[in-house]
Amino acid sequence: MDEAPAALAAYAVYVRQKGLALLHKICVAEPYRRKGAGQRLVQYIQQRLQKEGCQCIQLWVDKNREPARRLYLRCGFLEREEVPDYYAPGRTGIRMVYEYRNA
Structure with missing residues (x-):
């Protein structure tokens, strides 16, 4: 059985705390970028x-x-806050939020 392992296309890491989820990471492998894989994963x-x-x-x-x-904007997230130097000096972080309409 010399089957090649399946290629990993994308993954996400999030934590849910009651009604709030914190999405920590979305990663899409290079061959799958700009082909809708990230959008399908977020959806x-x-x-x-x-x-x-x-x-x-x-x-x-x-x-x-x-x-x-x-x-994230295509998936309905809104930019809510900017924090200068959030990631490192000169790298601004933006907090984005997606709220369910019928929540």
Whole structure:
């Protein structure tokens, strides 16, 4: 049995605390970027968390990570706060929030 291991396309890390989820990381492997994998993953997480009774998802993203910011905006997240030097000197963090409409 010389089967090649399945390639990992994407993964996410989040923590849910009652009605709030903190999305820590979304990672999409290079061959799957700009093909919808990240958006499908975020939408899956949103649906799963809604079924679990979540009311809000929050995340932080580097202001200079335009592709990531666009992804989250397409998925309904809103930019709520900017914190200069959040990641390192000169690297601003943006807090983004997704709120379920029927929460």
